[in-house]
Amino acid sequence: MKNTTNLLLFFLLITCSAFAQDFRFGKVSKEEVSQKKCPIDSSANAAYLYKSRRSYINYTENKGFHLITEIFERIKIYDADGFDHATQIISLYKSDSRSDSESYSGLKAYTYNLVGGKLEEIKLKNDGIFEEEVSKYRDHVKITMPNISVGSVIDIKYRVESPFLSNVDDFVLQTDIPIMNLEASFKSPEYFNYKINARGYLPISPNLETGNEKITFASKAQYGNSYGAYSGTGTTSRSDVDFRTNKYSFNLKDIPALRDEPYVGNIDNYRSTVKFELSYTQFPQSTVTNYSTTWEDVVKTIYKNDSFGSELNKSGYYDDHIDQLLESATNDLEKIALIFGYVRNHMSWNGYYGKLTDNGVKRAYKERSGNVAEINLMLTSMMRYAGLESYPVLVSTRSNGIPLFPTIDGYNYVIASVKSDNGFVLLDATSKFSTPNVLPTRTLNWEGRVIRNDGSSTTVNLYPSIKAKNTVSAMVTLDEQGSINGSIRTVFSNHNALKYREKYIGSEQESFIQSKENTYGGMEIEEFNVANDLDFSKPVMETYSFTKESQAEVIGDKIYFSPLFFMRDLENPFKLEKREFPIDFGYPSGSKYMINVVIPEGYEVESIPEPVAFSLPDNLGTFKFKITEGANSSVQLMMESDINSSLIPANYYKSIKTFFQEMVDKENEKVVLKKV
Template sequence: MRITFNLLALLISITAFSQNYKFGKVSKEELQEVINPIDSSATASYLYKNRKTHFQYLPQNGFNVVTEVHERVKIYNQEGYEYATKQIALYKSRNNEEEVSGLKAYTYNLIDGKIIEDKMSKDAVFKTETSKYWDQLKFTLPNIKNGCIVEYRYKIFSPFITNIDEYVFQEDIPIKKLEAVFEAPEYFVYKKNVKGYLPVTPKTERLNDKFVYHGVSNNTGEAGTSSVKKERYTQEVTHLTNKTSYDLLNIPALKEEPYVSNIDNYRSGVKYELSYTHYPNSSVDYYSTTWEDVVKTIYESSSFGDELDKSGYYEKDIDALIGSISDPVKRAYLIFDFVKSRMKWNNYHSFYTNQGVKSAYKDHVGNVAEINLMLTSMLRYAGLRAYPVLVSTRSHGIPIFPTREGYNYVVSCIRFPEGDMLLDATNKYAVPNVLPTKALNWQGRMISEHGGSTLIDLYPKEKSKNTIFMMAKLKEDGSIEGACRTMKTTHKALEFRENYIGVNLDDYLERLENKYDGMEISDYAVKNDLDLSQPVRESYKFVKENQADIIGDKIYFSPMFFLRDTQNPFKLENREYPVDFAYPSVTSCKIIVSIPEGYKIESIPEAGAFMMPDDLGLFKYNILPQGNKVQLAVETHISESVITPVYYAALKTYFSQLVDKQGEQIVLSRI
């Protein structure tokens, strides 16, 4: 078996090396391929993925970064059609922007033994603005069919030498061959940050290079005169270039499962961060090399630290609000609610202000920084130990390495003797120590008055509760009718409010009925949706068909009905990245089932309980027959926000047992 596997790997390797990767040189063999030889489940594959990033010297602008991309993708079936569309993110500032040039794209199909090319038209290319700092170039290739190949190449010209886009070595589909190159003149020293679980061994070289410099010199005139004559000159400058190359074969797809904060955190790749620049005859200019450097740069910015010191614009309002209140916790609550009610978030994420806190306060609208730096400043004015906390949202990734790009959000923290209180005033339905789920991303970096920083855990310790009480009447035809009440606290309540408040009720009920596969809901009511100090209470009546199997004179049904889990969400044999539940939780279900007249209970499931190692999870199942009724109590606990891969096998077994137990049936027989 070992010999066979090695032979297969060798054959795949030989095949990869024998292919022609020049643009446009697609072969019949590539078009005839039906499945990926190392991953038969793949909907598409990168046959070739090439990127080269290097520097170009321009007389007017100095050094620019040029990124050349060439990709060839095989599409096996309709599910892989999404790979016929490419999106390119382009960064921009007030005065500069990245640009794409030289875009060429073709689709190749094999028809009657001949390779047919379809060139992408200019009409298939769209550029849109996605935010103040980002544009997106998007294009879709033509004539996509099962078995086709799409191929494209382009260049990105960027004036931002500190912002080198991450090299991605692992995608959601397999990659047969990947080549990547990063070249930088000796004047720019970059720190290489590698992430993911793929073993990568780069090749490094130092090459002789040169560029042509155009300058202007000042020459004095003839002796005894004061005239100055400007003369243009051209000079060839030689220097060393540091080159790093990557050459990888048969890279497996990164398989994603539920409960992952951001799969890109675990995707293999490398990020180049500018450490310092050193031009000839000049001093060294350092960039972000440590977290202390990063925090200092952010804190000393006029769009961050200076904004914390401003208070004149709100002092009268805060004095009137808390003048008679001495209790520090009450002061915190009043100020927090005041900012939430006064300010509206404009949907921009940033730890830097845009228009400034004073203007935002006047206009009643601001970005994340303007609202939460304003909140922090007010809390300090009220005599509280309040500090801004830099956060990376879940979609932004985990800031593993020191970089100014690592964070994109800021919240506020008050240090009380009893413990810390985390606040985010951008969310109208948030309460103290209940941050929006998007901000629950490992650790934040709390910045002190002098620009120092400490890490602070963002995940909550208190379990969020979802308590369900249901009464159901089972009918002879297998349908049920009844009533259900739920009560939600902390993050469960926050998520409910975000999905419910301000939404058309009919649309909301339609989604709820679809969630439970066509259940009919009536008499729907919600209490405490706007009273954030109380749990959200929800109630409704329902009718649902096909909740039991009728075989002869017997009825079989799970007493959890539509509330039970039917599938184990964890299916991978091994998982190398953590399971992220966002917050600890407990779901409690109390269900009373009335059985049809003329039937008796023949058998019921046994009570039981099981748990994960180190108290990470607990499941309890208690059932009790009471005359013509059955009473069931089920509890499911997840005790930690994040469960490391070490416990993945135990977690997978736990959920498998949970699904099996919830699916166990009561058997009724006709009297």
């Protein structure tokens, strides 16, 4: 019996080992397709059973050095919510020259299902492959797998060839679904020195191996005739060049999913990722060419680019217009406002990010359209022409992540700045609704890097110090059936005004009103009006009258209602027990509600919620709530809440969660009326 048991255990170990380690393409097992839940996360809707990436720099005589990336992934679908992972995208970068573009090849993919107890293999066909141009710099190959159902396993592999050796895609070691097994490697010749920048919370220890390889060069010598023409005959000589390689490998197991949370900003800032960035190159008998060893190298590389520094020195295309514009200006603040408004109104952003110009500032000015760099370098140049101390500021947008290390690729955007007695005034003329020091939300991402005229740099905080406010005043009448009618006035300032203008200006007012009615669950709005929408020097003011049913509970001879009615928050956005990421609100903000509720005739107030005032530690936020009985059968609510910091460290999460929960609880407490 003992021998039988040992033999059974032996075969089980062999079976489990084979199941866990056989990750050859197309070798999907029944056990993998039959698996019901992810072993490390029972809530996962999908998982990578195996994720492999192999990137290396290869040399061929006709192309020179190229970056090759080979991808193989095995994905398990656990439920219908995981079907999205059956669609994969290959992103391919291209330059203005079609010869300098990434390409893919060797695409193979299969879907595996169990049908009648047998493993069924369905091949990806051409009708599941869609190629599309996303922009002039990026193409996408979208892959939609066939016959996807709950339990499916997908195998997919392909190869990408790239001429952009300085632009190695990040090695993403953590995704929004678990990864059971991950293997990744990057190999480069000794001529290319790459820095390794890692971020995230996973313990990452790459294994470094050095090796030796060689390149064989072939050259053919031809013989000429008496007329100087070649005869087509000759000899071929071959020579070998030996070089050393560096290979970094990562082997990880049971990597947990990284799921997005409220107020994170960009979850990729906290995703475990490794970036290989070209630091310098040194070829035989050649000097070192630096790319991004230090911040000084980064700034000088960008500044010396013809599509950046030299563009700042061009002024002949606009000087007459600016001279005329500034005739009425009496101080620097007026100059800033006039020039900024002129560029914002004269230019239209074409939607392209970039720290470098595409067609140049002169052409962009003439065509009244350009990318981010063309508009904001033009703005910087005009400010300098007016005698202001103005500098470009390199920015990494929220979607691009935070450049923690000296990096060229880490910056994808540029804004303008003007030095003042109180620091820097920050400007971005790509937004039609931006104002000085009120930048588009996409740019509010930690710090920008100010580039001085001599190529040196300093950092500047991109988060605003001025609070964005919403001030709400409402007059509400409540009837015996629990319906309400009244009027509301809301004043939006700073970034709240910017966001409102982005939604409102250019939209059809009827559809804008309908969207607001739908947001508040069938509320009827009349007498809608918006003031100062086009006067950016003032806050936006929205007013309307409304009616809405079922805003109070009528039970017997009592009525229960929250004075905030449809304006109250119903749940706490922070639900996790603990959090490892900072809380990113984008900008400091506050709201103030002043609501007067006229109660139905024949009723009186039986009870009202107690007043409260509480705050977050270190003056990070405050909340005040007070309800009083007013004259003429009314109750009055005064409520204020403030978040005083754009970015709050994760160690305050417990306090933040409690703070928001107490706010929600208080907003939902009821005034009780009783029939007289």
